[in-house]
Amino acid sequence: MxxxxxxxxxxxxxxxxxxxxxxxxxxxxxxxxxxxxxxxxxxxxxxxxxxxxxxxxxxxxxxxxxxxxxxxxxxxxxxxxxxxxxxxxxxxxxxxxxxxxxxxxxxxxxxxxxxxxxxxxxxxxxxAVSGITALRGMRNAAKVQPGQKVLITGASGGVGTFAVQIAKSLGAEVTGVCSTSNVELVRSVGADHVIDYTREDFTEGEERYDIVLDNAGKHSLKEMRRAVAPTGRLIPNSGTTGGKVFGPIGRMLRASMSAMFVSKQGAPFVAGERREDMLALKELIEAGTITxxxxxxxxxxxxxxxxxxxxxxxxxxxxxxxxxxx
Ligand SMILES: NC(=O)c1ccc[n+]([C@@H]2O[C@H](COP(=O)([O-])OP(=O)(O)OC[C@H]3O[C@@H](n4cnc5c(N)ncnc54)[C@H](OP(=O)(O)O)[C@@H]3O)[C@@H](O)[C@H]2O)c1
Known part of the structure; x- marks a missing residue:
């Protein structure tokens, strides 16, 4: 073969x-x-x-x-x-x-x-991989509730496009973050608001979110937590950059440590490859809830x-x- x-x-x-x-x-x-x-x-x-x-x-x-x-x-x-x-x-x-x-x-x-x-x-x-990651991130790690304000970075990527749709299906008001050329794509998958990161840095704005799912890993954890409401949660999801030896794993280790002391931040999660999650995604897709x-x-x-x-x-x-x- x-x-x-x-x-x-x-x-x-x-x-x-x-x-x-x-x-x-x-x-x-x-x-x-x-x-x-x-x-x-x-x-x-x-x-x-x-x-x-x-x-x-x-x-x-x-x-x-x-x-x-x-x-x-x-x-x-x-x-x-x-x-x-x-x-x-x-x-x-x-x-x-x-x-x-x-x-x-x-x-x-x-x-x-x-x-x-x-x-x-x-x-x-x-x-499978991106859908399960988005499902585990939004449903299990963040436990998104109806009416919550959810911000998703990397909203135009593999995980992000699923996460926007899943957060919407859980009743959230969703803000997606991406670059200029992807603003329409992120809107088309259901985001209520889109922030173009080439024009605006959400970590420096006034808006605070109940849940922030960070797929992009471009800001420090401290900067990311600035965008989180006092009772909200940052869900760190990896990123692909970092130091020479540990790369993104270094960030995930730091996130696991700080999650023990900082109430506004959850620990990173491992999506896994559970069949029950694939079946849940199949149901959401067949219902027309996500594509x-x-x-x-x-x-x-x-x-x-x-x-x-x-x-x-x-x-x-x-x-x-x-x-x-x-
Ligand atoms: N927890 C787990 O078990 C698990 C499983 C799978 C993946 N992951 C992680 O999930 C993350 C996302 O993976 P993916 O497959 O979705 O990646 P991807 O498809 O490569 O998407 C990356 C996205 O990030 C966006 N982006 C780049 N710079 C950005 C910035 N400064 N601010 C906001 N968005 C930015 C890009 O949008 P533009 O082109 O518009 O810039 C792109 O759409 C990765 O870090 C990956 O390691 C975790």
Whole structure:
């Protein structure tokens, strides 16, 4: 089968190449998926580059243990292991795996859900990682209540476009933060107000918010807390920049520490890959409450360009990799 493979850490065009490799073999609890579309996000880019270096302790000191990039996928079930009861051959699914930029993947049935009826496989490919992060951020970490004022940075990105829609569905008054070219996009997914960060710095304004979800990580935690109401909460969600060794992990460690002492700030959260969350997202999508936003789609052979877009920090909605031709 064709797959994008990387043998070393580095920038996308230096380390990603299209190769012919063996098709994976499934275990008893796994599903073999013929990938239709993959999606890449900030985490894929950090892993590809082995940055921050501290990540290499987990993912391979000198070279990546995970050789195929991508977590998110959509596709068709090609085969199921004997212990899999949830899926049958031919089902359309979305979810996650270890290495979705490939024609076939073997993944646990727990990491998959049926494709929402009202979406194409292309639209469904980017739901899992960003949708779950937005759902966990808004529903679980922030516990958004009707009428609350919610501000979301990175509102035009993969997580942000889901988070705006989910916060609206929970009854919040939503303000999205993005650059000039994305103001209309953020408004179109339901934001009541949009702040163009190239013209206005919300941390220096008078407005205070009940919840601030920080996807962008461009201000210090202290600056971010200025925008939070006295009884409100900052929910820090990573960011991609930081010091040379710890990168964004340093910020997350500081956020975990300060959350213990500062009432206006929650600890960072790990979204995880829970099937129950994928099913909740499927329901919201089928009800017409949320719709995935697709930015750019690249052919499998040009996965490096998809990664480079994500690395720029200015992806719009989800960045996809078309693996199968329709
Ligand atoms: N907690 C978890 O388990 C978890 C899981 C997945 C991802 N994450 C984190 O979630 C964050 C968002 O990921 P993503 O995939 O949504 O990223 P993304 O798709 O690359 O989006 C980044 C967005 O940030 C915006 N942005 C850039 N500079 C900004 C600024 N100064 N102020 C406000 N917005 C700005 C960009 O908008 P413009 O182009 O308009 O500038 C872009 O839309 C990342 O930090 C990622 O690491 C966390």
């Amino acid at each position: 064709k797959a994008i493979v990387q043998d070393k850490y580095g920038p996308p065009h230096d380390v990603l190449s299209l190769r012919e490799i063996d098709k994976p073999v499934i275990k008893d609890n796994e599903v073999l998926v013929r990938v239709h579309t993959a999606a890449v996000h900030a985490g894929d880019w950090l892993l590809m580059g082995g940055q921050p270096p501290i990540l290499r302790l987990m993912f391979g000191l000198r070279k990546p243990r995970k050789k195929i990039p991508g977590f998110d996928l959509s596709g068709y079930v090609e085969a199921v292991g004997p212990k899999v009861t949830e899926f049958q051959v031919g089902d359309d699914v979305f979810g996650t795996c270890k290495g979705s930029c490939a024609e076939y993947v073997a993944t646990s049935a727990k990491r998959l859900a049926p494709k929402p009826d009202n979406l194409t496989l292309e639209q469904a490919a980017g739901i 995935p936003v697709i930015g750019e789609t690249y052919p499998l052979s040009d996965t490096a360009a998809a990664m480079a877009l994500v690395a720029s920090g200015h992806a719009r909605g989800k960045t996809l990799v078309a693996v199968a031709r329709d």
